[in-house]
Amino acid sequence: MHKVLTVCLGNYCRSPFAALALAKRGAGELEVRSAGLIGKWEGEPANDSMIVAARRLGLDLTGHRAQQLTREMLGWADSVLAMDASVLEVLREISDDDVQPKLGLYLGDRDVPDPIGKDQETFNSCAILIEAATTLHVGQPQQ
Template sequence: MKILMVCLGNICRSPLAEGIMKAKLPQNFFVDSAGTISMHEGKHPDTRAVKTASGHGINISEQKSRPITKGDFDTFDKIYCMDRAVHKEVISKAKNDEQRQKVLLFLEAAGNHENAEVPDPYWGDMKDFEEVFQLLDKGCDAIKNQILS
C-alpha cells in the first residue's frame, strides 16, 4: 500500500505525519508527503518539526518538500489531507471519482470527527509542534489499525 500525507507547504504537518506513519507501518508500505503549494520545494522540513520528531526517535531531516502532482493520484492508494482547505485543493486536482475517493481528511479518517483539522504549527512555537505531533501520532495509530486489520 502507498500512502501520501498532504499539507500546505510540506514542511511541518505532512513531513511529521510521513515520519510517524513510516515508523508505525511495516517496511512493505510506502509513505511519502507533499504540499499543495511549491513555495518550499526542495527544502527540508521546518527545523522545529525535525527537532520535535527527533525528540520521539523519528528522523525526518532528510525529507524534502515537493508539491502534489497529478501522477500522485495514480501512484498512491490513500491521500490524507491535514485540513479542509488542503482537502478541497487536492480534490480539485483529481480527474475522476476513483481518484477523489482516495482523498481523505486525515483526522476524519482516524475517527476524529469533532475537529477534523490538524492545526498548522508554522506560526507557533515548539509547544504547537509537540501538540501537532501528538495529534498526528494518535491519528497514525488509528489509521494503521484500520489498514492492518
C-alpha cells in the same frame, strides 16, 4: 503494500512528519510519501521546529526535502490524506474521478492544526497529535 500520500500546504511540517510517523508505525504494511499543494519550500528541509518535535518522539526528519504535489503522486497513492479541510477541498477540486475515492482527512473528521508561526510547544503538540493518529491508518483494510 498499501500506498499512502500525506498532503499539506507546503510539505514543510505536517505532511512530512505524518509520512514519517506512518512509515514507522506501518513498517511492512505501508509505503508512504508526502507532498505539498504549493512549491514555496520545494527542495528545502522540514521546518526546524518540526524536526525538533520529531526528534522528541524518536523520529528523524532531517532527511526530508519538500516537494510539490503532482498528478503522478495522486495516481500512485491508494489513500491520500489531507492535513486539513482546506487542503482536502483543493485536492477535491484538482482530482479526477479515479482519485476522488482515495481522498480523506488524516484525522478522519477534523483538521491537524497548522503550527507555522507558532512556538515550539505548538509544534510538539502537533507532532504528538499526528503520531497518535497513525493508529487510524495502520492495520486498516485496504480500499
